[in-house]
Amino acid sequence: MFRVERDLPLGVWRLITKFSLSNATGQYRPTNHAYKMSIIGDSKIKDSDFHCDDMFFSFASFEDVGNGSIKSHFLIEVIGQVESLKDVQTVQVKQKDRKKVEFRLRDTKGETIACCLWGKYAEQIESHVQEANDPNMILVIRFTKIGFYQD
Structure with a gap:
């Protein structure tokens, strides 16, 4: 877990390869996406050239x-x-x-x-x-x- 926290600082774009996708279920999900992504032992986290200042808000009316x-x-x-x-x-x-x-x-x-x-x-x-x-x-x-x- 420490490696993931260290390699994924808040506000920094990263490229993640080798991860797991599973059905998103349960209460109080942060999005309505059908799938959730999980970091696994084989996941690779690298620097990314992609940058976007979009805050990705989706305000409910x-x-x-x-x-x-x-x-x-x-x-x-x-x-x-x-x-x-x-x-x-x-x-x-x-x-x-x-x-x-x-x-x-x-x-x-x-x-x-x-x-x-x-x-x-x-x-x-x-x-x-x-x-x-x-x-x-x-x-x-x-x-x-x-x-x-x-x-």
Whole structure:
């Protein structure tokens, strides 16, 4: 595992040969691709001349999130302006203290969705709000799951 972490630094393009493809199954998959790629013992990782600055975002529309047309077992990406940001709360979850923050995101069409972030993500929002003091905060959330918390 150390070799893979060392040879695949974040944000650097690499060429990977000799890998395994299998059916992508299970809950909370990061994409809706039918297959997943796995690095195996024989995998070769080399430098690549290819470079692309595309962040590969695929933002879900708030309408699709709200009407249930997105399968809840796929992780999604959303972007929007933070509205109705509540204070970070510490709540008991399975006899442990966890921080949570609730807010709404508004898209460019004016539609909103309710959001709830937990743990370190709630702490990150809390520290950013204290530092930035910006009422027009835009938030990108990657690999988030669709779920329901108190309706």
